[in-house]
Amino acid sequence: MKIVLTGGNGMVGRNIRDHAEASQHEVIAPASRELDLTDGQATEAYVARVKPDMIIHAAGRVGGIQANMAHPVEFLVENLDMGRNIIMAARKAAVPQLINIGSSCMYPRAASNPLEESSVLAGELEPTNEGYALAKVMTARLCDYVRRSDPELAYKTIIPCNIFGIHDKFDPAVSHLLPAIIRKVDEAKRTGADSVEIWGSGEARREFMFASDLADGIWNAVTRFESLPGMMNMGVGHDHSINDYYAAVARVIGWQGDFTHDLTKPVGMKQKLVSVAMQRKFGWLPSTPLDDAIARTYAHFRALPAADQETRS
Incomplete structure (x- = not known):
């Protein structure tokens, strides 16, 4: 397949690109200077020109508690703009499949653990990263709406637990x-x-998964996309x-x-422990x-x- 990967130079994106399965597809990972996802018109034109078979949306402004508390406006607006623009561009170009990478920050602060997919939007979010979480919730919801509106467009969300690994950020001002x-x-x-x-x-x-394991899970989802639920956690289970x-x-x-x-x-x-019941049923676990x-x-x-x-x- 021809796959557009957003955020291809971030930790998750680079691990997706480094995975052996990537060589079986044409993976196009535009740098931010080539595609500014916060620019709706530019994103729409790019997707229309490339005409991918699938989009994996892994781009985003990310950081730990310190960064989220220091820059709440940027974490909300930039992540919301990126998610909205890539999904609406995909919809307009009739890209048939899209995998949106969400975040366990989407879950309510008082939700019972392990966090089940059905509890998204069931309560108040954690204040220390509320802006980022709101953007991720709204992007996932937009995928749901598109999928309901047009059966030909299968836009789905994977919600990983906390991730770390090769190509991570180590600057304490922004690191997890x-x-x-x-x-x-x-x-x-x-x-x-x-x-x-x-x-x-x-x-x-906290629950942490190695980034290369997440990449393996994402490629597993690409390979068996039709079996992937509309929203599914990916975690280690403890x-x-x-x-x-x-x-x-x-x-x-x-x-x-x-x-x-x-x-x-x-x-x-x-x-913050995600439920892996749906993931187990799907048939994948990290190693x-x-x-x-x-x-x-x-x-x-x-x-x-x-x-x-x-x-x-």
Whole structure:
């Protein structure tokens, strides 16, 4: 197939491109300078010109709690514009299949865990990333509306749990939890620091999947697209406390210091574990153990030039 992949230079996009299955298709991954997804007219013209068989929408402005709280307008507007523009362009060009990559931030803050797909829009969102979550919810809803309006257009959403891995961002101003931990513990080891600070009590629980596993799941969805539900989680099926993740990174890196806790810092939702019941029924599960995923991500981080270890995206 001819597949347009948005966000092809981000972590998820690059892992999708690196997967062996990518070589079986014509994958077109325009850089932002080639296609500005926040420009509706440009996006419409691009999709009409390329005429893909499928679009995988993996583009977005992403970041951790710090970035979301600092730039709520940008996280809402940019992600909403990108999602709306690519879906409406696909609809106008009659692109038959589209996979939209959502986020577990779409789930209500008080929803019971594990988070089932049916609970999207069932309650108030987590305030620390509400703008990003609203954009993702609205993009997924737009896919639903298009699919209901025209049976010839199958636009579906995959909701991954938290993702980390090769090609991740390690700058603490924009990084998610695990790459931030890797950078902090690595710095402590290199400088001889005897302690590392954790935001909050460290008791909040998160589920993380290796990005190459998500890429494998997405290609599995491409291959068996007709069997893919309209909205489906992708996760590992179990979670760990933030304290556990710090301990795992320290174990992999070989740092033996202590951890302190800053209880004044925001921590987000107490737990965010997605249900994998529908995913199991679909017939796919990730395969990379946590320590192996951390080790491969750390090796990637250490292989970056020194300057890029701060800003790699």
